[in-house]
Structure formats: structure tokens, C-alpha cells
Amino acid sequence: MTSSTPPLPIAEDTHGMSSRGEQFTLKDIEKFQILDTKFVQETPEGAELEIRPAGFLARGIAFIVDELIRFLILLVFVIIASIVRSALSPALSNIVNGATLLVIFSMSWFYGVFFEQLNDGKTPGKVVSSIKVTNAEGTPVGIMQSIIRNLFRPVDSLGFGIVGGLLLQNAAIFPLGLPGLFFVLFSKNFRRLGDHLADTITVYTNQPRVVPYKGVSTPISIPATLSLQDQNLLLAFQDRSAEFSDERKIELAEVLEPLHRQRSEEAVNICFGYANSIRGAS
Amino acid sequence: MKENRFIHNREEIWQTFENALNEYERKRNVQASTNVEEFVDLYRAVSHDLTVARTRHYGANLITRLNSLVLRGHNLVYVSRTGWLENIFRFYTNTFPREVRKHKKWVLTSLILFTFPWLAVSYCISKSDTFIYTVMDRSTVAGFEQMYDPSDARHDTNPPASRQLEALGGYIQNNTSIGLVTFVSGIGFGLLTIFVLLFNSVYLGSVFAHLTVIGYGSTLYPFVIGHGALELTAIVIAGAAGLRLAVALYFPGNLGRQTALRQGIREAMTLAAGFFTMFILAAFIEAFWSPVSLPNIVKYLVGGTLWVLVLSYFFFAGRNEISRLSG
Numbered sequence: 001m002t003s004s005t006p007p008l009p010i011a012e013d014t015h016g017m018s019s020r021g022e023q024f025t026l027k028d029i030e031k032f033q034i035l036d037t038k039f040v041q042e043t044p045e046g047a048e049l050e051i052r053p054a055g056f057l058a059r060g061i062a063f064i065v066d067e068l069i070r071f072l073i074l075l076v077f078v079i080i081a082s083i084v085r086s087a088l089s090p091a092l093s094n095i096v097n098g099a100t101l102l103v104i105f106s107m108s109w110f111y112g113v114f115f116e117q118l119n120d121g122k123t124p125g126k127v128v129s130s131i132k133v134t135n136a137e138g139t140p141v142g143i144m145q146s147i148i149r150n151l152f153r154p155v156d157s158l159g160f161g162i163v164g165g166l167l168l169q170n171a172a173i174f175p176l177g178l179p180g181l182f183f184v185l186f187s188k189n190f191r192r193l194g195d196h197l198a199d200t201i202t203v204y205t206n207q208p209r210v211v212p213y214k215g216v217s218t219p220i221s222i223p224a225t226l227s228l229q230d231q232n233l234l235l236a237f238q239d240r241s242a243e244f245s246d247e248r249k250i251e252l253a254e255v256l257e258p259l260h261r262q263r264s265e266e267a268v269n270i271c272f273g274y275a276n277s278i279r280g281a282s
Numbered sequence: 283m284k285e286n287r288f289i290h291n292r293e294e295i296w297q298t299f300e301n302a303l304n305e306y307e308r309k310r311n312v313q314a315s316t317n318v319e320e321f322v323d324l325y326r327a328v329s330h331d332l333t334v335a336r337t338r339h340y341g342a343n344l345i346t347r348l349n350s351l352v353l354r355g356h357n358l359v360y361v362s363r364t365g366w367l368e369n370i371f372r373f374y375t376n377t378f379p380r381e382v383r384k385h386k387k388w389v390l391t392s393l394i395l396f397t398f399p400w401l402a403v404s405y406c407i408s409k410s411d412t413f414i415y416t417v418m419d420r421s422t423v424a425g426f427e428q429m430y431d432p433s434d435a436r437h438d439t440n441p442p443a444s445r446q447l448e449a450l451g452g453y454i455q456n457n458t459s460i461g462l463v464t465f466v467s468g469i470g471f472g473l474l475t476i477f478v479l480l481f482n483s484v485y486l487g488s489v490f491a492h493l494t495v496i497g498y499g500s501t502l503y504p505f506v507i508g509h510g511a512l513e514l515t516a517i518v519i520a521g522a523a524g525l526r527l528a529v530a531l532y533f534p535g536n537l538g539r540q541t542a543l544r545q546g547i548r549e550a551m552t553l554a555a556g557f558f559t560m561f562i563l564a565a566f567i568e569a570f571w572s573p574v575s576l577p578n579i580v581k582y583l584v585g586g587t588l589w590v591l592v593l594s595y596f597f598f599a600g601r602n603e604i605s606r607l608s609g
Binding site: 043045046047048049050051090091092094095097098099100101102104105108109134137138139140144147148151152154155193196197198199207228231232235236238239240275278279280 | 283284285286287325326329330332333336339340341342343346349350352353356357360361442443444445447448449450451452454455456458459462463465466467469470540543544547551554
């Protein structure tokens, strides 16, 4: 720190106004992390992996798409069967009937297993919403896990869709609703009953966007002692600057006005300079 | 070390690792590769870099990038191979019958639940001509009567192959699904499992007793004795598997309920794989052997042999292994 400006205790004193007028300080960032659904899994090598469980909406979309696909496949078979029945010999229509029953059977129990094993944990519905099934520790889902979580699907989707109807049709009990919905909404990492039992988890497949900061600005030494967290904040600001509008960048950079005493574009550049000084010259 | 210097130093390794990842993800198999050791070394190096980058609080972009590299590597290195598919032979000659014996408490419970109502309704129907109509309606009863009417010429001819194929599809879909539902519904504290067992017991018991009383046994028993050996035992085992799940919920012992349940499922899955196979086999017998028109004595002999085989399979198969291990 070679600057002549006296160091400022940033974390305590700096504050700004959010767009809705609430006051916040840099320390509040800690609280925001509670909102994050990411969790960290330690590998045997001691590295920590970030895993992002897929939320209710993504899983719901995947479920609906899969149900539609199942339904369409069945529909096609039933239509073929009825055409064959009217147009061809009774012998051929018998065989088509038998095949339809086998398709219903495998659709109900093995649709998920089939795709999860062949396509790295992704059924067509999951491909649509960019999620996939993995074991709880983030490894590709095993065949046993896959079978278990799909065996218990009728319990999760009790009364809904082709599979959910299985339990009701065979046991003739009154629809109880959708236990899967309850489990997804009320358990950690949005796991349905089948996930809990098989110890699997559904995660996002799309990695967070990495847009490296391309601009050049020279390192500027920081006229204050920054805590690690504050330093990270500056780095994150630079890393994510491509996602922000210019106005937002300025708004954020001006939070540090007590430190750099600049406004608008100049403030942004100085903050980038600070970040560069943390990163070191390249 | 500052972040940019670190990137400068390590970039080449990350690039090499990323290229290797792209290649292996396409082939989906690291183990088959010749430079697997080189790959694992790279994986360790990048894992280390991720840890270093985290500890030194480098920028989020760098950490995200390393995290995604390590995650991809992790998924290639730690593919779980449970190996039970590879051991199919061992499973059927050994593991399955042993697991059934190990869970004999639940197999017996399930057996009692499945046979007692059967015997009870049989007794009632033998005493009262009209009792059957308290269990099912007239048209269902008439349907069964028509199906097994000994005067029907259908029983003297073999059904065409196409009819048999259709029946096969139906048996697989219906019976196996009932078995799986019996098992899976054990998760609802076993109530549904018990209900399915009792329901099927009463239903089948009524049909059997009624047809016997009206003198249709000569067409019914030769038909069912063959596949019954596998199908009826399979339903009992499915019930036992369902009860095993429920037991984990009621009596988790020293374990948490979730852990107890997972352990219960792991054990019950062995039973499930077994009864699943039995239902499929039974469907084939029911479709292709049971309706074949042969002298009753042949049907009884073959069916009886199947019963003896199935029962001795559960009593004796896989015992050698135990004595070899313990002695």
C-alpha cells in the first residue's frame, strides 16, 4: 500500500442504497449465501466440487416432458394396433396386442432406467431442462440406483401420469395426491422419494457461464486493507462484469466511492484496477 | 503467487487435461485406455490446482473453470461398477435363494397372509353355494366359469401361436406389475403390501374354490399347476420384499430411518430381482405350456416336478457356498 490516502475500514463503513432503498453493507453478502442451493462435495483427492441440485421447476418440466413422451409412444402403439386389427389378419393383430402390453410394461418401469443408463443420467425430459441424475456424491448414476429410483416412481407420482396410475389401478386405492411434489419441495437438494431411497440427486448439467474479463486496465494499488471476502467481491465484480449493463457496473463501482472518490466510468475502471492488483500482473 | 502467474504456470496442464476429457467423454471409458495412468495423474494435478486456487481465493472464473474440469474428471474416474450384472449366474445359483432363506421370517409372514384368506374363503365356498357372490359379481363368476368349462372344445385344441404371444404380453405386464407394486408399496408402512396380498389371496381362493365345487377342477388344475409353481411363490417373495421395507420403517434399530430404509432396499432389491425373473419365467410357462392340450397326467407330472424344483431351489440352492466359506 503505497498510496498517501489513509486506509479506510471498508467493511464496516461503506454502505450504499439498493434500488429499493434498503441499506446494505458488504457484510450483508454473507447473508445472501443462505439463498444458494449449491453444495460442496469433497473428492478423495481433497478437492472440493461444487454441485448444483436442480430445482422444482426444472424437475417438473422434465417430468411433464417425459410423461408426454411416454404417452405419445403408447398412443402410437395403440393406434397401430387398432389399424392392424381392422386391416390385417387376426393373428397379426394378436401379436401387435401382445407387443403393446409389453411396451406399456417397459414404459412404466424401465423408461427411466433405459435413458439414465444410456444417456449419462438424462431422460429426454431431463435433456430438455438441462438436468441429469447422478449419485449423491456427483458420480454417474449406477444401474442399481437407477432401477431403485424408477421402481419407486409410482409412489412419487401417485395418481398422476402413466406410471402414477400403476399403484392405483392395481391396488384400487383413492388418489392421495403427489408425494413426489411434497418430497421435492420439502427436502434438501430437491430430492423426490425415489432419490432419497436410491441416494441419487438431480443436478444441472449446464455449467455456470464463464465469460473471462477481456478488457485491459492497469493494476491500481488499493488504499485500504481489504478482508479476503472483500477482495473476492472485487474479483467477482470484474469476472462477472460482462453480465452487467454499464449502468449497473457504475452503480456497483460507486459503492466504493469513499475509497476511490470517483464517479461513473472512472469508478468502474478504478475497481477493475483494484481487482487487477489483487490478481497480480500477467 | 498471484492469480495470473498461477494461470500462466499451469495453463498447459489444464489444456492437456481438457483435451483428454473431451476424448474420454466421447469414448465413455477411461479404463480401456492405454494412458489411463497419465490421465489419473493429470486429474490429481488439476484437483490440487483447484484446492490451491480455492485456498488462495483466486477469482471466481478460474475456480469455476477448474471446478468444472475436476467434476468432469471425477465422473470419469469414479464410475461406480456395482458388478451385480456381471454376476448373474452367481446371483441365481447362490445369492437369491440364500437371501430368501435369510428373510424367512418375512417370507413366512407373507406366505401366511397369502394362504390364510385363501383357505378361509375356500372353506366358506365349500359350505355355501352363494358365498362366491359376496366376493365378486355374477358376470365375473360367469366369465371364469366359461373360461374353464370342461365341455368347451377349446380345451382339446392348442391355441394358435399368435394368441399365445398376446397372452405372454398380458401375463408379463399384469403379473409382474402386480409383483412390483406389492414390493414398492411396502414403503407405505406395509399397509398396501398387506392389502395386495390379502386381496389376491381372497380373489384367487374364491375362483379356485368355486370352480372346484362346480366340478371344473379337471380343466383348471392342469392349466395352473405348471406356472403356479413360479407365480405363486413369486407373489409371496414380492410380499416379503415389501414387508422388509416396512420393517425398516417400523424398526430401524440403531440406524436412522433413512439409513435403515436404504439398507432395507438394498436387501429387498435382491429379492426383487429374483421375483421379477420368476414372474417373467412364469409368464412364458403360462403362455406356451399351460394352455397346451395334453393328457392331464402329463400336466400334473410336469407341474409337480416344477413345484419340487422351485421349492428345493429355495431350500437347498447356494448352501454349498456357505459351508465352504465357514468351513
